[in-house]
Amino acid sequence: MKHHDKNHRVTRRDFLRGTAYATLGLAMGIEGLPRAGKGSAFAAENPLSQVVLIRHEAAVDAGHQVNSVVVLEMLDTAMKTFTGESNVAKAWQRYFHPQDNVGIKYTRCSWQRIHVNQAVLDAITDPLIASGVPRSRVVANDFGLPVKDCTALINVPTVKVHTLAGIAVSIKNYINFTGNRSSYHFDGSAKLGETWLLPDVKGKTRLIVVDMLRPYFGPGPQINPLHQWDYKGILVGTDPVAIDTVCLSICQKKRNLFKGEEWLISPPPRSLAAADSIYHLGTSDPTKIKLTRLGWENEQLV
Amino acid sequence: MIGLWCILAGARPTKVEQSASATIQPEAGFRTARPGGRQAQDRRVGELSRAFLILLGLSLFAPDAARADENMLRLPQEVQGWNADGEDKVFTRQTIFDYMDGGGEIYLAYDFQRLLTREYARENAPRIVAEVYQMASSGDAYGIFTHDTDGQPVSVGQSALYSPGLLRFWKHRFFVRLQAEDETPKVKAALMSLGSRLASAIPQEGRKPALLEALPPQGLLESSVHYFHTSVLLNIHYFLADSNLLNLNSKTEAILARYQQDRDRPRLLIVRYPRPSDAAAAFEQFGRVYLRQSPAGNAAYRKLEKEQFAGGRREERVLLLVFEAGSRESAEKLVDFAASRMKGVTP
Numbered sequence: 211m212k213h214h215d216k217n218h219r220v221t222r223r224d225f226l227r228g229t230a231y232a233t234l235g236l237a238m239g240i241e242g243l244p245r246a247g248k249g250s251a252f253a254a255e256n257p258l259s260q261v262v263l264i265r266h267e268a269a270v271d272a273g274h275q276v277n278s279v280v281v282l283e284m285l286d287t288a289m290k291t292f293t294g295e296s297n298v299a300k301a302w303q304r305y306f307h308p309q310d311n312v313g314i315k316y317t318r319c320s321w322q323r324i325h326v327n328q329a330v331l332d333a334i335t336d337p338l339i340a341s342g343v344p345r346s347r348v349v350a351n352d353f354g355l356p357v358k359d360c361t362a363l364i365n366v367p368t369v370k371v372h373t374l375a376g377i378a379v380s381i382k383n384y385i386n387f388t389g390n391r392s393s394y395h396f397d398g399s400a401k402l403g404e405t406w407l408l409p410d411v412k413g414k415t416r417l418i419v420v421d422m423l424r425p426y427f428g429p430g431p432q433i434n435p436l437h438q439w440d441y442k443g444i445l446v447g448t449d450p451v452a453i454d455t456v457c458l459s460i461c462q463k464k465r466n467l468f469k470g471e472e473w474l475i476s477p478p479p480r481s482l483a484a485a486d487s488i489y490h491l492g493t494s495d496p497t498k499i500k501l502t503r504l505g506w507e508n509e510q511l512v
Numbered sequence: 513m514i515g516l517w518c519i520l521a522g523a524r525p526t527k528v529e530q531s532a533s534a535t536i537q538p539e540a541g542f543r544t545a546r547p548g549g550r551q552a553q554d555r556r557v558g559e560l561s562r563a564f565l566i567l568l569g570l571s572l573f574a575p576d577a578a579r580a581d582e583n584m585l586r587l588p589q590e591v592q593g594w595n596a597d598g599e600d601k602v603f604t605r606q607t608i609f610d611y612m613d614g615g616g617e618i619y620l621a622y623d624f625q626r627l628l629t630r631e632y633a634r635e636n637a638p639r640i641v642a643e644v645y646q647m648a649s650s651g652d653a654y655g656i657f658t659h660d661t662d663g664q665p666v667s668v669g670q671s672a673l674y675s676p677g678l679l680r681f682w683k684h685r686f687f688v689r690l691q692a693e694d695e696t697p698k699v700k701a702a703l704m705s706l707g708s709r710l711a712s713a714i715p716q717e718g719r720k721p722a723l724l725e726a727l728p729p730q731g732l733l734e735s736s737v738h739y740f741h742t743s744v745l746l747n748i749h750y751f752l753a754d755s756n757l758l759n760l761n762s763k764t765e766a767i768l769a770r771y772q773q774d775r776d777r778p779r780l781l782i783v784r785y786p787r788p789s790d791a792a793a794a795f796e797q798f799g800r801v802y803l804r805q806s807p808a809g810n811a812a813y814r815k816l817e818k819e820q821f822a823g824g825r826r827e828e829r830v831l832l833l834v835f836e837a838g839s840r841e842s843a844e845k846l847v848d849f850a851a852s853r854m855k856g857v858t859p
Contacts, residue, residue, distance in 0.1 A: 221753040221802050226817050274694075321612040323693075373618055373748060391613055429660050429748055431615030432689065435676045436662050471777075476751040 231483045233495040237455045238462040238475065251496035252456065252512060258498040259449035261456050263422075264288040265506040269442040270423050278329035281444070284505070285333040285419065288446040291502055302341035305416040306362055312343055313360035313414075314350035317368045317383055322426075323433055324368045330421045330444065334364060353386055358410040365418040365450065369425035369457045371437075371465070375399035376479025379457045380418045380450040381491070387411055402481035403489030406450065418453050420445040427461045427468070439464065442506060451485045451492030452499045456512060458482065459496065463511040586713055587630050587642060592702040594640055597633035602626065621742045622656040623648035623762070632702075638677070638693035640702060644710070645687040650718020651765075655739040657682040659748075662735075668704070669711040670718065679703040683711050684718040722858040723767050726782055726832075728849040736770035736779075750779060750835070757801055758783055758831070759794045771846065776838035780846055781824075782854075783831045795826045798833070811847075813840050827851050 224230035226240060236251060249255065264284045270276055289301040306312055314334060316326040331350055339345050349355065350366075357363070367383040374395045375382055384405040385391050394401050405411065422445055428437025441460070447453045458479060465473040486494040493499060503510060589596050601611070604626055608616035611627065619627075625646045632640040647653045654670075657680065663673030669688070672681035677695035681688055690706055692699045721739050738749045741764055743756040749768050752758070760766060766783045785791040799807040803814045803823060813823030821843045824833035832850050837843035 219753050219755040219757065219801055221757070222751050223802065223817060225751065319614075321615065373615065374744070392609060395614060395617065428662070431612060431618045432691075433678075434660055434662055435678055435695070474751065476749065477747045477754070478751060480754065 225478055231478050231480070233455070233486070233493075234458065234478055234483055237459045237494065237496050239459065239466075240472075240474075249497045251459070252499050252501035254498050254500045257500035258493045258495075259447065259452035260292065260500045260502065261445055261447040261449070261452050262288045262292045262502045262504065263443055263445050263456065263510075263512070264291075264504040265441070265443040265510065267442060267506045267508070269444075270440040274424065274440060276327045276329045276423055278332060281327070281329040281423075282333040282336070284444050285330070285446070286337065287504060288444055289337070291504060292446045298337050299341040302337050302343075306338060306341065306343050308342045308344060308347075310343055310347060310362045311360050312338065312348045312362045312364065313355050313357055314348065314364045314366055315355050315357075315383060315386075316350060316352055316366040317421075318352040319368075321432070322370070322430075324370050324424075324426055324438075326366050326368055326421045327423055330366065330419065330423070334366065334419055338364075355386075357387055357414075360414060362416045363411070363414045365415050367418075367420055369420060369422045369461065371427045371430070371461050371475055372399075373430040374477075375402065375481050376475050376477050377454065377458050377461060377482065379420060379454040381406070381454055381481055381485050384408075384411060400480040400484045400488075403485035403491050406485075406491050407489060415450070416448070418445075418447050418450055420453060420457065422457065422460075425457070425461060425464075427464045437468070441509075441511075449492035449499075451482060451494050454479075454482050454485075455494045455496060455499065456501055460511045467509075467511075587628070587644070588706070588709055591632065591640075591706045591709070592698070594632035594634040594637070594702050594706075596630055597639070598631050601629045603629075617744065618659065618748075619645065619656065621740065621745055621762075622652040623741075624652075624656075632706075638696065638699055640690060640692045640699070640706070642706065642710075643689040643691075645689075647685050647687060650682075650685050651721040651739065653682040653685050653687045653718055654720050655741075656687045658738045659740075659745070661738070666704070668707040669714070670720075672707065674700075674703075677703070679707045681707055681711060682718070683714045684716045686714060721765060721767070723765050723782060723784055725857045726830075726850050726854040727767065727769050727780070728771075728846065728853060731771040731773045733770045733772055736768075738768045740766050740768075746781075750781075753802065757794075757798060759785075759790065759797070764790075773838075773842060773846075776842055778837040778843065778846055779835045780850060781831075781833040781835070782850060783833070785829045785831070788829045791826050791829045791831050795824075795831055798824075798831070811844075813843055815840070823847075825851065827854055830854055 220230040225235060228235050264287055266280050266284050268277055269280045286298045289298060293301040293304045295301040316331060318325045335348060365380045365383050367380045370378050372378040381402050385394050387408055388394060388405055422441050422443035424438055425441050426438045428434050445453055462475055482494055485491045603611045608619060625648055628644045630642045657671060663675040666672045666674045669681035669683035677692040677699060679690045688710055690703045741762050743760040746752060746760060763786050764783055768781050770777060770779050795807055799805055799812045803812055805814060811825035813821055816822050821837040821840050822835045823843055824831060824847050832847045834843040834847050
């Protein structure tokens with residue numbers, strides 16, 4: 211991360227000028243920034259990372275109920291597209307083997323009421339088991355996942371703009387592994403990337419499946435229903451920084467639409483910038499990410 | 513007095529929030545794991561019980577004035593067919609993170625004291641959660657209310673906002689959130705009824721922060737006003753720097769507001785420090801780091817990115833700063849107007 215005075219302070223001006231968190235500024239659609247790389251955002255010809263976004267109008271109904279059949283179809287399609295396989299089982303076999311102990315780390319935030327939907331978990335576990343991983347070797351949890359015993363992890367977060375971290379998606383999803391969550395909420399939550407390098411965690415994440423059916427974009431800390439919307443999307447990828455960057459971009463545009471003017475996500479998600487430049491978990495440069503968009507296009511926002 | 517929160521809760525027993533056990537039922541995994549575990553739950557119950565006992569003890573020694581107003585707030589057992597369900601929960605400054613890990617910081621930044629929650633249930637209807645936050649002052653109750661200003665203004669308490677399935681209001685030293693799992697016409701009626709009953713149970717009105725009087729009324733966008741103390745909250749509403757550039761802390765008072773002046777939409781930030789020297793140090797740092805020019809006197813303005821002006825002036829122990837002004841003249845005018853009003857503000 212580039213710092214701008216002798217005390218390493220980054221100001222709003224640095225952010226707007228693109229001299230700090232530059233790639234985040236590009237993802238957030240701040241005009242006038244020098245682009246971090248060359249080319250259009252999320253359309254890299256030689257991408258460092260690939261992300262698949264799939265949406266379906268029927269995934270969530272008018273009463274905000276999730277359609278599990280549609281969700282299963284969505285994830286099957288996303289997995290086949292992401293892997294290039296024509297068969298769902300083969301797509302899962304790319305990442306998981308019968309001898310793996312697979313831990314599915316999902317997000318469940320009871321006080322904020324933004325949970326991974328059961329339909330999304332079922333759409334992961336059913337084809338995973340059908341692909342050959344024994345049922346007895348699959349465990350899903352938020353708190354208490356026996357990560358030490360896992361040989362492979364699937365990161366399954368929700369999407370929410372976060373009061374202290376800027377945005378919470380896949381990178382923040384591992385905060386429960388630390389045993390000291392509050393210590394990661396200081397200093398703009400910049401240290402969150404460190405959670406991916408914990409000895410029991412490092413190198414185990416094979417896949418990320420984001421439940422973006424009903425994301426949240428408000429100031430928090432608790433939910434205001436005006437700030438949650440039925441985006442009806444699921445994302446699949448392996449690069450947490452790239453995935454979170456796509457989600458950041460979508461949430462920023464939704465905030466702008468809601469207010470009718472630029473409503474910057476604050477604080478800027480330093481954790482995302484640090485996950486790229488300090489912890490080297492992936493890329494936050496939209497020009498180095500290839501996003502494949504599938505399905506429903508209404509208010510796609512990216 | 514016998515236990516403030518027993519009275520608040522209508523003498524219902526208290527209990528710690530259960531661990532966030534997943535409703536999601538994973539397949540029988542290669543190793544079973546239960547969130548938190550029984551031991552952890554028992555430990556938390558014990559911690560809260562101790563906290564509750566301490567609370568009782570403190571309440572016994574509460575001044576009469578405080579005792580009088582707090583005793584008046586009672587959560588009803590029933591509201592429009594919804595009945596209290598489960599045990600009430602009490603959270604203190606020490607246990608707020610048990611209720612909202614990752615969110616408690618915001619309430620603590622408003623000098624949060626205690627929280628009482630009660631759930632209401634009705635057959636075949638969404639559940640309702642009532643949260644009553646007691647802050648140290650009415651100014652802080654108003655402040656936490658201004659944290660999220662999106663919603664439809666309704667007439668409950670001293671100010672209230674309604675969003676689908678969510679009613680928020682403040683009165684005296686209390687901030688109240690009433691949230692349902694979902695909204696129906698009956699839910700909305702129940703929330704409004706419950707809110708009105710709670711507000712009526714608080715006999716006193718609280719005083720808004722005096723600093724608000726410094727805001728020039730012309731062009732003020734009412735829903736843009738935020739009152740707070742710390743840099744974490746400033747950065748949520750308007751990111752200024754990833755460090756505490758203005759040296760904000762629990763002893764500083766700040767107001768951020770937005771104005772509509774023709775096509776100009778400047779933001780005004782007023783900060784009151786304990787001492788003039790605090791304000792002077794903050795202004796010097798702001799000028800040096802943000803404007804990148806040390807203030808020559810008590811005022812400094814500069815054209816920044818996007819053809820926008822920022823700057824401000826110091827008046828004794830108060831900083832008046834403006835951002836995103838369309839011209840230096842409009843920036844100075846807004847600051848000067850606020851400074852003149854500041855003279856009439858209660859010290």
